[in-house]
Amino acid sequence: MRDGMGSGRHPGRIVAVTGIAVAGTAVALGIAGGVLATVMARRIVTPGGRRTDDVRVKGVDLVAGTITLACTADSVLQGDYSFWFSQDRGHAHLGEVLRLTPTRVTRRILRVDHGDLALAERGRLGGYSYLGPWDLGLAFEDVLVPTDVGAAPAWLVPAEEPDGRWVLQVHGRGVQRQETLRATPVFRDAGFTSLLVSYRNDGEAPMSGGGRYALGDAEWLDVDAAIAFAVARGATEIVLMGWSMGGAIVLQTATRSMLRDRIVGIVLDSPVLDWADVAKFHGGLLGLPAVVARGALEVLGRRWGGIFTGRTEPIDFGRLDFVTRAAELELPVLLMHSDDDGFVPATGSRALAGRRPDIVTFLPFAVARHTKLWNYDREGWNQAITNWLDEIAPTGRTPHPDRPVAAAAD
Incomplete structure (x- = not known):
């Protein structure tokens, strides 16, 4: 006769299986967290390649000396800025904000150093202002x-x-x-x-x-x-x-x-x-838990971490x-x-x-x-x-x- 559980399953066996499942999930999450920490660590110390053109050009009027851009946190700032366009093939210097709507901002063109701004579709703003x-x-x-x-x-x-x-x-x-x-x-x-x-x-x-x-x-x-x-x-x-x-x-x-x-x-x-503050901030922007940012710094701070990051020496974050x-x-x-x-x-x-x-x-x-x-x-x-x-x-x-x-x- 079976026990009174009605399912025919032994309660100890259920607990054991559940424990294994929980442990397996924890291991999987730990591995995922470790992978994310390693990826983040490598990203932190790897010099960037070509930067992304993150601002869409809505219109250029070279006669009036103006350019209209999609609104972003950078494009609506008052002041003078560099504007790299067409995947860094062109560079212009943009000045004051002339008109601003919820979706578009029109700025004055101060000068075009090189490239055809009239043909630009996308670009990015920077603080350089001077090229040399x-x-x-x-x-x-x-x-x-x-x-x-x-x-x-x-x-x-x-x-x-x-x-x-x-x-x-x-x-x-x-x-x-x-x-x-x-x-x-x-x-x-x-x-x-x-x-x-x-x-x-x-x-x-x-x-x-x-x-x-x-x-x-x-x-x-x-x-x-x-x-x-x-x-x-x-x-x-x-x-x-x-x-x-x-x-x-x-x-x-x-x-x-x-x-x-x-x-x-x-x-x-x-x-x-x-750097711990900066890593935590960027992890948050990516929707990652704080433990991933801490793990990234741990990877960078250990000699063995160089296997994953490409660095030849560990970084002393306490000293930084x-x-x-x-x-x-x-x-x-x-x-x-x-x-x-x-x-x-x-x-x-x-x-x-x-x-x-x-x-x-x-x-x-x-x-x-x-x-x-x-x-x-x-x-x-x-x-x-x-x-x-x-x-x-x-x-x-x-x-x-x-x-x-x-x-x-x-």
Whole structure:
């Protein structure tokens, strides 16, 4: 006679089968999570290829000098922007917003550098504005910075009256040194010589580490080499400026360089201060649980992870976290970030500013997106840098004649 369960099945057997099913599901989910973490890890450190044309062109009127684009978060921003079109075969410079509807935005065309804009169907906006020092109308020199992986190209724009003050400009992830040209005029007006550098795996400088980014953990060596280059050319005081991942790179340089006594200040535009925060943010945009982002950093932080990511060395994310390491910073910092960044969340910048108000001058933006602060508010951005440079001027230096001398700290 069967037991009273009526099904003829032994309850222990049901529990066992159920347990196996649950365990199997957990294993499957774990494997899926591990695969996603590995894919994300590889994506984080792999230099990007051709960028996507993500804005549709609705119309071009070359006689009136206007272009109409579909509305996106970037296309509706006020200010001046680069516009790459036809899969990077053309480039134009777009200006103010003239008309805006819920679906379309019409902007002024300031110039077309190359390509046939009238035939463009899609494009993308960027913050470059200048394609090279020649667009600034300033004298410059093409130079090569010797690094441990080879010669890295750079642009040297001398001050009108060189006096030993230099600024080293460091671009962000997935772009090149053209990004930093926007800062050259304001620093030159303040008397600085500018060195606009490249670094390993950015598409201009030599490759290393399997051709993968180290997110600042190795690229700082190339900026350190640029400091040595600058010192050999007469630099006595150096400001480091970095955009996005370039911010992570200059912070590593400022704290690890043997020549850090030459560094007098740091300027950060939309910087990465904590990669865990950035990975979590991007995972959220993709609808992934936070554990995937944590897993991606775990893969990148382990030597065995190189099997999957192509990196030859693990990345020390603790050393890259300058929210946690805020107390270790000693130099004055000008920090600028927009709350609507969309790529690197401003939470890290706000946290650093809150922890170190003694050395950090924080300029928050509400509407400017990622590394487009200058484009959105050129006057405010330039003035912030000018005022900050006056404040860190060593005792005895005469500041700009139209601005008061900054009060000395107690």
